[in-house]
Amino acid sequence: MSPVAVVTDSTADLGDLATSAHIAVVPLTISFGNEHFRDGIDLSREEFYKRLASSTHPPATAQPAPSALAAVYTRLLGAGASGIVSLHLSSALSGTYNSAATAAREVDADRIVVIDTHSASLGLGLIALQAAEDARLGMDVATIARRARDESPKVQLLAVIPTLTYLARGGRIGALAGLLGNVLRIVPIVTLKDGEVAEYAKVRTFTRAVDQMVDITTSRIQGRGRARVAVLHSVAPELADSVARRIEAAVAPALLISACVGPTVGTHAGPGAVGVAFIP
C-alpha cells in the first residue's frame, strides 16, 4: 500500500525541511500594498523582513484559495497516495483551515483529513514533521491524524520580541499595550494563548529575557533525549544558534531544528526576535 501524503501550509516555516521530509507545502499570499507574493516562493525570508522594516503599513496575509489546496490534493492522490493528512495554522489566526476543509470535501472527503493544529509557525511545523515521519513508517490516515491531534495541545511556544512596534502596528498588541513607552525598558516573553499573542513574563533587557526563555524551556522538558524542539528567529541566526546550543546542552532533544519564521509570526514580531516551539 502506498504511503499517506502530508500537506501543510507555508506558515509552518519548515522551508527546506519540508522538502526533505516529503511534506507538500501550500503557500499563503502576502501583500505589501498592491504587490502580492506567494509566501516562501516569490518572496524570500530576507526580502520579507527588508520590506517589513521599510513599509509603513503592515503586510496582509491571505489564506490560499480552496482551489489551490484542491489542486495539491488531486495531484498527490493522482500520484498514488493512499490518503492525505493536511495540517494547518490555528483557525483563530487564519482562514487557511477553512480553505483546506472546503477543498477536502470537494476532492475526496473519505481519504483526506484536515486538522486545525491550533498552533502556528514551527509549532505547526513540529506536528507536520511528526506526521511525515509516521507516514514514512507506513501508518494509515486515521492513525496519523489521531496522533497529530494528540500532539497539538502539547505544543508550547515562547518568544522574545525586541520591539513592540510591530505588534502594535498589526493591532495584535492587546494586553502588552501597557508596555509601550515605558520608562524601564521592559521586554516581554510572549506566548500563544487561544491563538492570540499573550504575555508570559516581563523581564528587563532582551538578553535576560532570552536567558529566561531558555530556562523556562529546559525546565519544562523532562528527561533528556525525548523532546522535540524548534528554535525560531526572525533574521537573527546567530542568536538562534546560541539558544539551540544551550537547549542541546541542557536537555539533548530528540529533534532540534532551527528556522527563520515567515510572515504570520514575523509581521507581528518584527526582525530580531527569537523563540522556541517545543513538544516536551
Place this chain on the structure above:
Amino acid sequence: MKDREQPTSVAGRSRPVAVTRIGGKRFVEFVIAGTYFLRKYRAIVNDLNVFPVPDGDTGTNMFLTVRAAMIEARRCRTEKLSAVAAAAAQGSLMGARGNSGVIISQMFRGFAHAVRHREAIETLDLAIAMNDAVQAARHALLKPVEGTILSVAAAAAAAAFKAAVQESDFLTVLHAMVDAANEALEKTPEQLPVLKEAKVVDAGGQGFVYFLEGSLRMLPGRAPYTTAFPRRPVRRTTFTARQKVEQHRFCTEFVLTSARIPDHALRTMLAEHGDSLIVAGGDGALRVHIHTDYPSKVMDLAREYGDVSKSKVDNMEEQHNVLVVDRESKPRGIVCVVPGDGFAKICKELGADVTVLGGATMNPSVKDLLVAVNKVLAPVVYLFPNDKNVIAAAREVQPLTDRRVVVVPTRSVPEGIAALFGLLNQPPDVDVEQSADALLGDSTLAASGSIFRAGRDATVFGVRVGNGELMGALEGRNGAGDRIIKGVDAEAIAAAMVAESGARDASLITLYYGSARKLKEADHVAEALRQAYPNTAVEVYYGGQSSSDYVISIER
C-alpha cells in the same frame, strides 16, 4: 407638624430666628450652599453613575450646571426673587451639562416661572414652585424614567406641599423635603433594575439630595458643617456587560439660540436620531442633549432653526471604557513607598496603584500607609515598604483596614522593584499567604546600595568617614554583608560596590540618580561600570531621591 422630631444638630438649642420669607438674597445663598455641597460630594455622585450611561460624570455635570446657575444668580444684586431666579435659570440653561444637568436646569426654569411675579415667597409658594419645577423637568424629557432624579425631586416637592400647609418656617419644610428625597432615593434601585444590579442608588437623585442638603444648611439653626451626614454610598460592584453603552456612541449637547422652532417641535424632529433626548428651555434659547451616532447631522438639523453654540460631543464608549478598565475585577492592588518621583513613576508602571513618598529621612507614618492602602480598589493589597525603617510601620496597617494587607518586607527600592517584577509574573490566583516570602526568595536582586555624602564625621561598620565625604553603602541580600565603601569619586565607588557585591554573574546593573544629580553625571558613572563589566547591561534611570546621589541595583 409641631411635634415633628427636630434634626439632631439643633436639638436642645433654641432657634434664633424662624425664616418665613425668602427673597432674592436668601435664594442666592441657597444656591451657593447647594452648589458647594454638591461640589464637595460630586466624586461620590460620579461613582454612582450607571444610568442612563455609565460614564462616571454625573456629579461633575450637575455641579457645573448649578455652578453656572450660582454665578448668574450672584450677579443680580437685587432683593427681587423673580429676577434672581430667572438669572439662575438662564445660567443653568446655558451651563447645563449632561442628562441630569439639563434636568436640573429645567427645574430652575420651572421654579423661575412659578415665582416670576414675586419679590419673595413663603413656604407654600416654595411648595408650588417646586411642583412646577418637577413638571417642567418631566416635560422636557421625551420618556421620563422613574427611579431617577425625577422621582427624587417629585418626592421632595410632594413633601414640601404636605409640610407647607401647616408650617411657615422654611427649616421645617426643607427638612421634610430632604427626608422625603432621601427616602425616594433609597427606592430608586427598586424602580430601575440597572441600579439594583450595580447596588447603587441613582446618581442624579443623589446629586439632587446633596444640593438640597446644602441649601438646608443656609438656614439659621442648622449647623453649616456636619460629620454625621451624608452617609457615603459605596459602589460595591464594577460595571457589568449589561451596563454597556447602548447603540449610540456620542453624547451631544448644544444650545440653539435665536431659535425659530418651539421646543416640542425640535424634540419631535430630533427624536429619531438618538435617545436620551432632552430639549429644554424657551424664549428663543433651547438646550439640546441627545445620545446619537451622528452628532454633526443633529446639529445641522438644528442649525436650520437657529444658531448652534456651546456644542460639546463626548464619545461615551471611550468614557465608559476608561471607567471599566479602571475598575474591572481587580483581585489585588499594590502600594509602594518610594524615595523620589522617578521611582514613583517606575513603580506605577510596574503596577503600583498608589505610591507614598518616603525614604531614609522622611519615613511615612502608619496613617500615611493606611490612607494609601484604602485608596486601592482591591480586596488584597501588597504593600512594599522599600526601606528597612518602614517595614515595622507597614506591619501596623493590617488591623486598621478591611483590606487584606500583604507586607512584602523589602528593605530598599531595588529590592522592591525586583519583587514587583516577581509579582507581575505571578499568576493572579497564587496563594496570598505564601507569595510575600516567595517574592523575596525568588528575587533576581544580588545586591543594592546607594552613594551619598556623609552628614557628619562617624565610624560606620568600622569605616571612618568625614562630614561631606562621598561614600557608598552596600547591602547584600537579606541584610547580610552591609558595607561602607569609599573612593575618589562616584565612578570609583560604584565600580568598587559592584566588585564587593561578589555578583560575578550579574546581568544587569541599574543606576538611579537622585534629584541633586544630572543625567549626564549618571551616564559617566554608568560608562565607568560598562568598561569595568563589559558583559553586564548597565541602565540609567531617574530616581528623584533626595537622600542619595545614586541608588544602585545589581541583578542576576
